[in-house]
Amino acid sequence: MNEAGPPAGDFLSELRATLGDKGVVVEAGDMEPFLREWRGRFTDLKARCVALPHSSAQVAAVVKLCAKHRVPIVPQGGNTSLVASGVPFGGGDELILSLARMNRIRAVDPLNHTITVEAGCVLQTVQEAAAKVDRLFPLSLGAEGTCQIGGNLSTNAGGVNVLRYGNAREQVLGLEVVLPDGRVWDGLRALRKDNTGYDLKHLFIGAEGTLGIITAAVLKLYPLPRDVHTAFVALRDPAAAIELLARARGASGDRCTSFELIPRLTVDLVLRHVPGTTDPLDAPHDWYALIELSGPDADGDTGAVLESLLERAFEDGLVVDATIAQSAAQAAALWRIRETVSEGEAAAGASLKHDVAVPVSQVPAFIAAATPEIETALPGVRVMAFGHVGDGNVHFNLIQPEGMDRQAFYAEWPRLSTLVHDRVTAMSGSISAEHGIGHLKRDALPHYKSAVELDLMRTLKAALDPAGLMNPGKVL
Amino acid sequence: MNEAGPPAGDFLSELRATLGDKGVVVEAGDMEPFLREWRGRFTDLKARCVALPHSSAQVAAVVKLCAKHRVPIVPQGGNTSLVASGVPFGGGDELILSLARMNRIRAVDPLNHTITVEAGCVLQTVQEAAAKVDRLFPLSLGAEGTCQIGGNLSTNAGGVNVLRYGNAREQVLGLEVVLPDGRVWDGLRALRKDNTGYDLKHLFIGAEGTLGIITAAVLKLYPLPRDVHTAFVALRDPAAAIELLARARGASGDRCTSFELIPRLTVDLVLRHVPGTTDPLDAPHDWYALIELSGPDADGDTGAVLESLLERAFEDGLVVDATIAQSAAQAAALWRIRETVSEGEAAAGASLKHDVAVPVSQVPAFIAAATPEIETALPGVRVMAFGHVGDGNVHFNLIQPEGMDRQAFYAEWPRLSTLVHDRVTAMSGSISAEHGIGHLKRDALPHYKSAVELDLMRTLKAALDPAGLMNPGKVL
Numbered sequence: 038m039n040e041a042g043p044p045a046g047d048f049l050s051e052l053r054a055t056l057g058d059k060g061v062v063v064e065a066g067d068m069e070p071f072l073r074e075w076r077g078r079f080t081d082l083k084a085r086c087v088a089l090p091h092s093s094a095q096v097a098a099v100v101k102l103c104a105k106h107r108v109p110i111v112p113q114g115g116n117t118s119l120v121a122s123g124v125p126f127g128g129g130d131e132l133i134l135s136l137a138r139m140n141r142i143r144a145v146d147p148l149n150h151t152i153t154v155e156a157g158c159v160l161q162t163v164q165e166a167a168a169k170v171d172r173l174f175p176l177s178l179g180a181e182g183t184c185q186i187g188g189n190l191s192t193n194a195g196g197v198n199v200l201r202y203g204n205a206r207e208q209v210l211g212l213e214v215v216l217p218d219g220r221v222w223d224g225l226r227a228l229r230k231d232n233t234g235y236d237l238k239h240l241f242i243g244a245e246g247t248l249g250i251i252t253a254a255v256l257k258l259y260p261l262p263r264d265v266h267t268a269f270v271a272l273r274d275p276a277a278a279i280e281l282l283a284r285a286r287g288a289s290g291d292r293c294t295s296f297e298l299i300p301r302l303t304v305d306l307v308l309r310h311v312p313g314t315t316d317p318l319d320a321p322h323d324w325y326a327l328i329e330l331s332g333p334d335a336d337g338d339t340g341a342v343l344e345s346l347l348e349r350a351f352e353d354g355l356v357v358d359a360t361i362a363q364s365a366a367q368a369a370a371l372w373r374i375r376e377t378v379s380e381g382e383a384a385a386g387a388s389l390k391h392d393v394a395v396p397v398s399q400v401p402a403f404i405a406a407a408t409p410e411i412e413t414a415l416p417g418v419r420v421m422a423f424g425h426v427g428d429g430n431v432h433f434n435l436i437q438p439e440g441m442d443r444q445a446f447y448a449e450w451p452r453l454s455t456l457v458h459d460r461v462t463a464m465s466g467s468i469s470a471e472h473g474i475g476h477l478k479r480d481a482l483p484h485y486k487s488a489v490e491l492d493l494m495r496t497l498k499a500a501l502d503p504a505g506l507m508n509p510g511k512v513l
Numbered sequence: 514m515n516e517a518g519p520p521a522g523d524f525l526s527e528l529r530a531t532l533g534d535k536g537v538v539v540e541a542g543d544m545e546p547f548l549r550e551w552r553g554r555f556t557d558l559k560a561r562c563v564a565l566p567h568s569s570a571q572v573a574a575v576v577k578l579c580a581k582h583r584v585p586i587v588p589q590g591g592n593t594s595l596v597a598s599g600v601p602f603g604g605g606d607e608l609i610l611s612l613a614r615m616n617r618i619r620a621v622d623p624l625n626h627t628i629t630v631e632a633g634c635v636l637q638t639v640q641e642a643a644a645k646v647d648r649l650f651p652l653s654l655g656a657e658g659t660c661q662i663g664g665n666l667s668t669n670a671g672g673v674n675v676l677r678y679g680n681a682r683e684q685v686l687g688l689e690v691v692l693p694d695g696r697v698w699d700g701l702r703a704l705r706k707d708n709t710g711y712d713l714k715h716l717f718i719g720a721e722g723t724l725g726i727i728t729a730a731v732l733k734l735y736p737l738p739r740d741v742h743t744a745f746v747a748l749r750d751p752a753a754a755i756e757l758l759a760r761a762r763g764a765s766g767d768r769c770t771s772f773e774l775i776p777r778l779t780v781d782l783v784l785r786h787v788p789g790t791t792d793p794l795d796a797p798h799d800w801y802a803l804i805e806l807s808g809p810d811a812d813g814d815t816g817a818v819l820e821s822l823l824e825r826a827f828e829d830g831l832v833v834d835a836t837i838a839q840s841a842a843q844a845a846a847l848w849r850i851r852e853t854v855s856e857g858e859a860a861a862g863a864s865l866k867h868d869v870a871v872p873v874s875q876v877p878a879f880i881a882a883a884t885p886e887i888e889t890a891l892p893g894v895r896v897m898a899f900g901h902v903g904d905g906n907v908h909f910n911l912i913q914p915e916g917m918d919r920q921a922f923y924a925e926w927p928r929l930s931t932l933v934h935d936r937v938t939a940m941s942g943s944i945s946a947e948h949g950i951g952h953l954k955r956d957a958l959p960h961y962k963s964a965v966e967l968d969l970m971r972t973l974k975a976a977l978d979p980a981g982l983m984n985p986g987k988v989l
Contacts, residue, residue, distance in 0.1 A: 148874035231943035239715030290809035333766035398624035428705035467707035500976035
């Protein structure tokens with residue numbers, strides 16, 4: 038595209054006139070942080086420049102300028118995508134549009150339970166602004182100190198609280214979006230109900246910047262839970278986890294905020310490789326669940342509900358051992374096991390990660406079917422099936438056989454991931470539960486989506502971005 | 514369109530060959546129930562015929578046939594639209610495609626908390642199928658014994674449980690849709706997480722059949738609440754309602770399932786016109802709230818939470834009197850006041866209804882501003898501002914001045930509703946909170962939507978339904 042457009046100098050000088058010198062980065066060294074791919078799988082990435090607008094009007098001006106000069110745009114938030122969705126692959130053609138300077142909290146309305154934020158707000162900043170007015174913004178995930186809310190919405194992020202509160206998508210009441218032609222759609226409504234035509238916001242949420250650039254959002258807030266109880270539970274088997282989850286939801290009136298499945302292998306790796314972790318239970322067991330119930334106030338019955346739930350499950354043989362945290366410190370120690378899984382994994386060798394989902398009721402059958410398939414395909418491989426089982430979301434990660442060469446193991450990726458994804462698809466599951474498609478899974482997508490669905494997606498892309506300048510090569 | 518296409522005889526015989534004789538209705542008398550507009554505002558409606566497919570494949574075949582013969586299609590569910598969305602206005606050109614025979618429950622999965630239903634299932638049937646497996650399907654509204662789930666989804670229905678569970682949209686995990694070209698999109702996924710491309714389901718939900726025909730859906734289920742507590746509360750003023758709502762959400766850990774605002778005028782009309790209703794409190798008050806908290810089991814603390822909430826609100830002057838139902842019969846009596854509002858209204862004379870929403874925190878300001886505007890515009894008019902205040906959804910209904918001629922009052926509709934909608938729009942609200950646009954509000958829409966948003970909607974319509982055969986003249 039570069040060759041076809043007007044001279045690069047014209048474009049850059051117009052861009053500088055639009056954003057000021059501080060708003061445009063062109064030096065290779067200065068661009069480097071924007072070109073770093075989070076998982077380190079892709080290197081030597083190049084961009085034409087980085088634009089740093091500080092208002093929606095500036096974003097719109099940049100997009101118009103890019104449309105005029107036919108410059109492809111890669112929108113970027115905190116650059117923590119796990120599927121390489123926010124970095125350029127165009128060999129230097131593309132402009133990176135970073136939302137980092139658009140980081141104002143525009144409004145907080147505690148009585149409407151809403152907060153209005155710009156796309157560049159770091160997730161943790163949004164959480165903190167909510168807490169200041171005694172409210173909860175429930176989206177929570179590992180990268181929350183770095184990732185930006187615009188990226189969270191563009192990828193429909195998941196995380197640890199989806200069971201109770203839903204994905205990022207479910208937190209949105211309104212959006213402001215700069216369209217591919219540079220017009221601004223002001224859909225920043227703070228309404229719980231609005232049935233006046235097509236729901237446009239859901240089109241842009243999860244579209245990974247391929248249909249437009251989210252510049253601001255009105256998000257839902259919730260009452261702050263003050264009575265949080267955490268248990269680490271040894272289970273009879275994965276099927277017991279699903280039964281216990283249903284009981285926990287029923288017994289607590291859906292106060293169940295987290296339900297994470299963890300196999301023994303994971304606990305072993307964490308205990309071995311992560312300093313300061315200890316085994317919560319006296320003897321080892323094959324499967325565990327980390328369960329959290331969250332009630333409104335410290336005098337409530339949430340703790341009693343959790344105790345009685347586990348007692349009955351123990352009597353019925355679903356649970357074989359359990360510990361309930363008696364303090365915030367003990368709860369943090371239990372969560373530390375879950376939160377350091379990646380650390381333990383990394384120390385154990387190379388790993389191939391699969392972020393898949395099946396219906397919650399099918400999780401045990403999926404693990405039972407996929408595990409031996411993988412173990413047969415590559416003897417010695419260590420299967421770690423853990424994750425947000427309350428959402429049917431299994432992080433089905435494969436750790437290299439001990440002693441195997443790292444690169445030789447990586448070379449097995451296409452074969453092994455095809456096995457995993459075929460099994461998931463046979464069970465009506467998803468090959469990307471919460472991370473998105475981005476660049477990484479784009480080529481796999483056509484094998485797992487119906488022709489009708491792909492065609493619908495292409496129709497929407499062509500209708501909204503006919504020039505194909507928005508985050509090219511991602512998703513489709 | 515009729516004139517331009519092939520002879521009607523060809524079309525009808527092909528249609529009969531596709532659906533069988535029972536699947537096609539052409540006699541005027543037999544078509545009459547399908548041509549009746551629910552609110553009775555439109556009469557003398559005409560259709561070419563009514564098609565009654567009993568499978569998605571048959572729906573697809575009908576749509577293909579209509580595409581071939583250029584016959585416009587009006588999809589119809591239970592025909593209870595409040596905005597004339599499911600009836601034809603084409604003077605006899607259109608085919609009504611009724612989903613009534615597609616009424617199977619395809620699957621129930623209690624451990625996945627899902628149910629898979631066909632579009633023609635009556636809402637109450639879905640609720641009952643869920644209850645049979647000890648689960649709740651929370652969508653609940655006045656027409657639930659008649660309306661069909663496909664219509665509920667196509668209009669993104671609201672109802673009395675939105676505060677806790679969200680609108681119809683929020684209940685959907687997957688959809689099956691027959692597209693305008695007759696292809697079937699099988700998006701019947703039962704997944705809590707699936708980030709593999711654009712979210713297509715939200716495009717069809719709330720589109721009122723203008724982009725395709727929803728034929729089946731996977732819906733979310735929830736634990737069945739067994740500890741439901743209902744209070745009828747006299748409030749200091751509408752602002753006290755908003756403060757009490759926030760407190761109720763916080764104190765109960767979001768177990769607040771209903772929060773309905775009711776003015777004294779409404780209670781008066783119900784008591785006067787609806788047999789068997791009694792005033793729940795000793796003395797009259799200007800404003801009331803009907804509040805329901807729903808907990809998991811009868812031994813829980815939900816009742817205590819409600820009592821303590823109201824005690825504190827009484828001490829702080831938000832609540833001036835209150836009664837808590839001590840039995841299911843008492844709770845039903847309290848709900849009867851809310852549920853018979855339309856009946857009381859109808860007995861009091863002609864009424865002009867407005868289904869509007871503003872941010873929850875703005876409800877008091879909206880009522881305070883709009884009421885005197887209307888009273889000044891038409892002296893003697895009786896303003897009834899009631900409804901789902903927990904969602905910011907006010908049914909701002911105007912009852913004719915006593916003694917005024919009914920038709921003369923109806924003639925005031927454009928003037929009065931413009932006043933109401935202008936005020937709503939000035940407060941960043943919605944002119945249709947839960948009923949949709951349909952035929953009734955189509956012409957008003959361009960005055961209240963931005964040009965950018967209307968253009969986006971038209972772009973989507975043109976991309977998905979280029980021939981314009983899907984429910985023409987509705988929404989856009």
